[in-house]
Amino acid sequence: MPTELTIGEVAARSGVAPSALRFYETEGLISSWRTSGNQRRYERAILRRVAFIQAGHAAGIPLEQIRAALSTLPADRSPKRRDWERLSRGWRDDLDRRIATLQALRNRLTTCIGCGCLSLDTCTLLNPDDEAAALGAGPHYFERDSRRASH
Ligand code: FES
Numbered sequence: 001m002p003t004e005l006t007i008g009e010v011a012a013r014s015g016v017a018p019s020a021l022r023f024y025e026t027e028g029l030i031s032s033w034r035t036s037g038n039q040r041r042y043e044r045a046i047l048r049r050v051a052f053i054q055a056g057h058a059a060g061i062p063l064e065q066i067r068a069a070l071s072t073l074p075a076d077r078s079p080k081r082r083d084w085e086r087l088s089r090g091w092r093d094d095l096d097r098r099i100a101t102l103q104a105l106r107n108r109l110t111t112c113i114g115c116g117c118l119s120l121d122t123c124t125l126l127n128p129d130d131e132a133a134a135l136g137a138g139p140h141y142f143e144r145d146s147r148r149a150s151h
Contacts, residue, residue: 004041007032014050021050029053029067048078055084061091 002009011018024030025040030049032040049070056066069087073079079087108124120126 003044005044005046007040007042010042010046010050013047014054016050016054024050024053027063027067029063029070045078052079052084052087055088056091059088059091059095061094065091065094 005013007018007021010016010021014021016024021030025032030042030046030053032042032046035041052070053066056069057063069090070079072087073083108128111124115123117123118126
């Protein structure tokens with residue numbers, strides 16, 4: 001295998017379109033150098049870096065987080081197995097948090113299905129922390145709105 005690759009070779013070996021590779025480069029996720037004929041050339045190790053980006057993308061990790069993860073690695077090398085283990089563990093924890101948030105949203109939305117009240121006081125979507133309950137009995141929202149109107 002050659003030590004340097006054209007963009008077409010990287011695309012063929014990684015399964016990532018040349019346009020996506022150029023985008024990754026524009027975003028600073030990968031780098032190349034130019035030949036005297038102004039053609040891109042990549043280190044062979046770029047394939048592992050592209051695979052890392054694709055894996056993050058497949059896991060639903062935002063590009064900014066993938067960039068941040070790559071920035072923790074030395075610029076002159078691709079992610080190694082232990083890097084992937086460390087970074088993917090962090091991403092899993094983030095995914096766990098996002099899943100918990102989505103499950104809580106789904107549960108609140110489930111309460112709304114078939115309800116239709118859209119009440120600022122009682123709707124679990126509009127009032128997720130049950131602010132009304134925390135304020136106790138009484139016309140708190142009315143009083144708050146009245147105070148705002150008088151200022
Ligand atoms: S619409 Fe009634 S609880 Fe949300």
